Amino acid sequence: MRSKLIISLTMVIIFMGLFQSLFFQSRVEKIFENYLSESDKMKVEMIKQAVTSYYVSTGSLEGVNQILEISNRMNMNMENMMGHMGGPIEVTILDASGEIVVDTTTKNMGDKKSAVQEPLVIKGETIGTFIAYPVKSDSISRLEQQFAQSVNVTILLGFLVAVLLSLIIGLFLSKKITKPLSQLVSGIEQVSKGKTNFRVTIDSKDEFRQLGDAFNKMTETLERTEHIRKSLVADVAHELRTPLTIIRTKLESIQSGALEATEEVILNVSDEVYRLSRLVNDLQQLSLAESKTLSLHKKRTEINGFMEAILSQIQWFADEKDIRLHFNKSSTHIFIEIDRDRMTQVVVNLLGNALRYTPENGTVMANVKVEGKSVVLSFQDTGPGIDEQKLPFIFERFYRVDESRKRDEGGAGLGLSIAKGFVEIHGGDIKVTSIKGEGTTFEVILPLPGDNDS
Numbered sequence: 001m002r003s004k005l006i007i008s009l010t011m012v013i014i015f016m017g018l019f020q021s022l023f024f025q026s027r028v029e030k031i032f033e034n035y036l037s038e039s040d041k042m043k044v045e046m047i048k049q050a051v052t053s054y055y056v057s058t059g060s061l062e063g064v065n066q067i068l069e070i071s072n073r074m075n076m077n078m079e080n081m082m083g084h085m086g087g088p089i090e091v092t093i094l095d096a097s098g099e100i101v102v103d104t105t106t107k108n109m110g111d112k113k114s115a116v117q118e119p120l121v122i123k124g125e126t127i128g129t130f131i132a133y134p135v136k137s138d139s140i141s142r143l144e145q146q147f148a149q150s151v152n153v154t155i156l157l158g159f160l161v162a163v164l165l166s167l168i169i170g171l172f173l174s175k176k177i178t179k180p181l182s183q184l185v186s187g188i189e190q191v192s193k194g195k196t197n198f199r200v201t202i203d204s205k206d207e208f209r210q211l212g213d214a215f216n217k218m219t220e221t222l223e224r225t226e227h228i229r230k231s232l233v234a235d236v237a238h239e240l241r242t243p244l245t246i247i248r249t250k251l252e253s254i255q256s257g258a259l260e261a262t263e264e265v266i267l268n269v270s271d272e273v274y275r276l277s278r279l280v281n282d283l284q285q286l287s288l289a290e291s292k293t294l295s296l297h298k299k300r301t302e303i304n305g306f307m308e309a310i311l312s313q314i315q316w317f318a319d320e321k322d323i324r325l326h327f328n329k330s331s332t333h334i335f336i337e338i339d340r341d342r343m344t345q346v347v348v349n350l351l352g353n354a355l356r357y358t359p360e361n362g363t364v365m366a367n368v369k370v371e372g373k374s375v376v377l378s379f380q381d382t383g384p385g386i387d388e389q390k391l392p393f394i395f396e397r398f399y400r401v402d403e404s405r406k407r408d409e410g411g412a413g414l415g416l417s418i419a420k421g422f423v424e425i426h427g428g429d430i431k432v433t434s435i436k437g438e439g440t441t442f443e444v445i446l447p448l449p450g451d452n453d454s
């Protein structure tokens, strides 16, 4: 990666250097050519004038070469005075019949492409042809060469500096790019070996940082999931062990004759069997509640009626404990889209807890109200309340606030996890507030659809 980056940067600079050099070379030639042609045009015109005047005064082109010499010398003197550096103009003059009268060109003159060829016309009569070849002077050629050379040297120097800079920048950039990448690669390797607690620290503010954060989030989730998976198996085994041990020892004692299978003993065993089947049922609900892909069978439901139906089913439990069970329904009908079975489970778990943990003669209130774009179902009890420090954990699986009470009252500590899971699948939220010694309130917040007017 690093070498690729440096090579590509250097290649770009080499190409740019070559391109610049060629470009400048051709520009320099063009500039010099233009410079020449402007002053040459003047010189050619002057020589032509001199030749014409000579013809007018002598009536022939015979001996015109002297004029050419004089004109060229004059031109050179003038240029010297003006600081120009043009070259001489070589000339070929043909007479009217096309015969060469004068030819000052030499064989080693080289480039003859910039010739000017014009007829010599006097009073409408063509007396011959005038061909002029501007010749680059040595000084001009030297100057052009020097200029081109110095441009090339400058380009070469610039090129070397650019290559050096590209190496430095390339090294710096590649380090910046490859460092977080190699950190991530080694992170991925560690995670694939099972080290889900591996985190990367990327000290940049770019996309690599985002990538690093995403990676860390992913490993956190993996670690949590892994922890949950491990603890779930341990917790389930733990929960199963107690009732199974009780059942087994009771049955063995009956078998050995040490215990009589009285009605009370059988009731005791069947109690444990009930606990077991409740645990299995809870576990099944939990696995549903925690599967984020659970398909809900949502139906448009009027929430006050829905709550009333559940409350009437559970009333016996409140009556048994002499608990006043109130329902404050909302003043209007509220329709929401819910999976009734799952939401019944949520309400039963919360109301069940409220009734279970509230002492006799207490009060449990269920309320339905609209808050903004949500409907809030709250369950308020006058139970013992929950310690503030323990509140953040009560939605965790197998969490019980009071371990010692677990076998007589309450279940395996799954009810709230199940409720939370189902509420979240509905796009809602569940909250708890509690004051020790005064009571606890659970709130289920569910999103309202846009059409609640009836």
Ligand code: ADP
Residues within 6 Å of the ligand: 349, 353, 354, 357, 381, 383, 384, 385, 386, 394, 399, 400, 401, 402, 410, 411, 412, 413, 414, 415, 416, 417, 440
């Ligand atoms: P469980 O099946 O044991 O009731 P939950 O998940 O439903 O498990 O509840 C977890 C713990 O939260 C319970 O063990 C209990 O200590 C506490 N809890 C739940 N609801 C209430 C409540 N209304 N009042 C007091 N404590 C509660």
